[in-house]
Amino acid sequence: MLDLDKFYNKHIQEIQPYIPVDPTEELVKSSGVKSQDVIRLNANENPYGPVEGILNEIKTSDLSIYPDSLQRKLRSSLENYTGMNFSELVAGAGSDELIDLLFRSFVSVGDSIIDCEPTFGMYNFGARIIGAKIESVPRNNTWDVDIVGILSKVTPNTKMIFLASPNNPTGNLLNEKDLLEILKTRIIVVVDETYFEFAGVSLAKYVREYPNLIILRSFSKWAGIAGLRIGYMISNSKIIENIIKIKQPYNINVAAEIAAITILSNPELSLEKVGIMLKDKRKFESELSKVKGIKLFPSMGNFVLIEFLDFNSTDVYNELASNGIFVRKFSDTKLRKMLRFSIGTTNQMEILISILKKILKV
Ligand SMILES: Cc1ncc(COP(=O)(O)O)c(C=O)c1O
Structure with missing residues (x-):
């Protein structure tokens, strides 16, 4: 049997892969929700997609x-x-x-x-x-x-x-x-x-x-x-x-x-969508800033990092996922209590805010 291992660079053989986001079909399988109900807020994608044409x-x-x-x-x-x-x-x-x-x-x-x-x-x-x-x-x-x-x-x-x-x-x-x-x-x-x-x-x-x-x-x-x-x-x-x-x-x-x-x-057309997402980010931040037991970090991107001080972030993640909402969790110790929420469409953000409030009992 040919020993392929001996050909590899040692550091390549030992490499831990980058963990990418799953395609929507996989999220459907893991959550049991319908494809149209999946809300992807885990990769800072822009759910509005490109401009027409x-x-x-x-x-x-x-x-x-x-x-x-x-x-x-x-x-x-x-x-x-x-x-x-x-x-x-x-x-x-x-x-x-x-x-x-x-x-x-x-x-x-x-x-x-x-x-x-x-x-x-x-x-x-x-x-x-x-x-x-x-x-x-x-x-x-x-x-x-x-x-x-x-x-x-x-x-x-x-x-x-x-x-x-x-x-x-x-x-x-x-x-x-x-x-x-x-x-x-x-x-x-x-x-x-x-x-x-x-x-x-x-x-x-x-x-x-x-x-x-x-x-x-x-x-x-x-x-x-x-x-x-x-x-x-x-x-x-x-x-x-x-x-x-x-x-x-x-x-x-x-x-x-x-x-x-x-x-x-015509970059202005795409920037209009950016404007909508920024407005929805501010709304999300203002709704959640009232909630006790969580800490929001101010963000200049299309995402918000939240630390769950009085809640278990894994439970929050799992409950969101069972509702079809996928956010980003982290394995490193410093971020263990945190989740990152990408900004979705206005409608997706409304659903997120309402479900999150239920999970956090506010
Ligand atoms: C800071 C940063 N740089 C680069 C990328 C990758 O971007 P691209 O899709 O252009 O490869 C990302 C994607 O999440 C990112 O967050």
């Missing part, structure tokens, strides 16, 4: 040809939207692919990265795939990054520092002063602005001043096309050129490309 654009595009490897039309549309230059932009199959490409560009086995937990799990996952060391610098009680801790972990082997703003799952922004302090390390600093449109605040203005700064953005959340997988990177032209050199030539499929270009031809 996208499907028609996809239908009339030529799916028989490969997409443009240099993403010319898409990068021109992004130029207008971001105010950056063509050479400072490149798209990826979601921010996720761009995170992966950054690891391949900058990190080797034995190097290290700095991760400020709790945060998005893909930075940690990317490091483990490469076989890099993860220096975890926990955030403080208000979820701000610990600058002194970060600076103390920098060594000649440190290759990247990951900072999400707004951070997932905590919802807070990276403050500008902290970023400038971290940029002085001259290590590659990745600011993940996947939720930028909800926060309306960006640190991209520092890209031209600091050659070590990389910004990531996405169409998954604000524009409602998580299923098409498209995001983009803003950085200086040298970093962008190198990403273009190593990426899969046709990483953005024709459907995703045309969808993004259509969205960018």
Whole structure:
């Protein structure tokens, strides 16, 4: 019998997989509720989906040809939207692919990265795939990054520092002063602005001043096309050129490309949905802020993290799931008593508030 194990990189063989969200059919099976009654509030998706007209654009595009490897039309549309230059932009199959490409560009086995937990799990996952060391610098009680801790972990082997703003799952922004302090390390600093449109605040203005700064953005959340997988990177032209050199030539499929270009031809239409979700987030926060025994963390994203002080968060999770509402739970100790609620449609949020109030007996 051929021993396949001996071929694997040791760190790959031992890797713990990233835990993705389940498709709706699986949620139906596990909860016993009907498909139309499932409310997905566990992946910060945008339940309104994309603006009208996208499907028609996809239908009339030529799916028989490969997409443009240099993403010319898409990068021109992004130029207008971001105010950056063509050479400072490149798209990826979601921010996720761009995170992966950054690891391949900058990190080797034995190097290290700095991760400020709790945060998005893909930075940690990317490091483990490469076989890099993860220096975890926990955030403080208000979820701000610990600058002194970060600076103390920098060594000649440190290759990247990951900072999400707004951070997932905590919802807070990276403050500008902290970023400038971290940029002085001259290590590659990745600011993940996947939720930028909800926060309306960006640190991209520092890209031209600091050659070590990389910004990531996405169409998954604000524009409602998580299923098409498209995001983009803003950085200086040298970093962008190198990403273009190593990426899969046709990483953005024709459907995703045309969808993004259509969205960018009138971003206001998608931003209207963002406005509705922000309004519903405020309503959710105001309804729940009156409830004793729970703590809400202020969020600049399309999600809210809640700590259940006088309730068992697993019971709350299970009761919500038995009603067809799926939220995000966490296994790490610091977040064990917390659940993250994505903002759904106005109707979904009304159902959530009413069921949650029943569960919490208010
Ligand atoms: C902070 C953060 N970055 C990146 C992503 C991945 O986004 P995309 O769908 O563009 O790959 C997510 C998704 O939840 C996220 O929360």
